[in-house]
Amino acid sequence: MSAKRLVPLVLVGAGVLASACSAPPLPQVTFFAVNTTVATGPSEYCDLQVNKCAADPAAGATLAVPPNKPVQISVPTEIGNAAWQVTFKFKQNGQEQEGRTAVFGAGERLAYTLELPGAAQLETAEVQRYAGVLTLDPNTGEPQFVVGATWVLSVAGQKG
Numbered sequence: 001m002s003a004k005r006l007v008p009l010v011l012v013g014a015g016v017l018a019s020a021c022s023a024p025p026l027p028q029v030t031f032f033a034v035n036t037t038v039a040t041g042p043s044e045y046c047d048l049q050v051n052k053c054a055a056d057p058a059a060g061a062t063l064a065v066p067p068n069k070p071v072q073i074s075v076p077t078e079i080g081n082a083a084w085q086v087t088f089k090f091k092q093n094g095q096e097q098e099g100r101t102a103v104f105g106a107g108e109r110l111a112y113t114l115e116l117p118g119a120a121q122l123e124t125a126e127v128q129r130y131a132g133v134l135t136l137d138p139n140t141g142e143p144q145f146v147v148g149a150t151w152v153l154s155v156a157g158q159k160g
Helices: 003-021
Strands: 027-032 036-040 044-046 051-055 062-063 071-074 084-091 095-100 112-113 120-137 143-155
Touching: 003 112, 027 062, 036 143, 071 120, 084 112
Parallel strands: 062 143
Antiparallel strands: 027 036, 027 071, 044 051, 044 143, 071 112, 084 095, 084 120, 120 143
16 A cells, blocks of 8 residues: 555544544433424533533523413433423512422433413523432432433513
């Protein structure tokens, strides 16, 4: 093999090795309301053992959601294969309120439709994936799961 052919092959091989070593992209969550879809990566992300963590304060999605309209949330299997839930803030009758779904078990579901009561206005929704470790609640001493990753939706352009 000539030296001219060897150099391109070595460079191609190096590119394949470099791409094989790069980390896979972090999972994205998709939010859908009123014929519009947005997706976002995590604002905080830890592996299931909470050994490796990263934060991206710029992550998050914004979506216009009118009062009394549902938001459909889709998660990839990387999230759905762990325990996860949705927490949310909304305004109803001028009062700020918070809510949370039940915790969905590993492999239980990959989608959820968030519906608020009456004419409530959604302000934020956050998908929380639990890590595979427990800590003790400092106030009660009870064991609790650690949230290992979060994906945030902000609602913009609505009055409620």
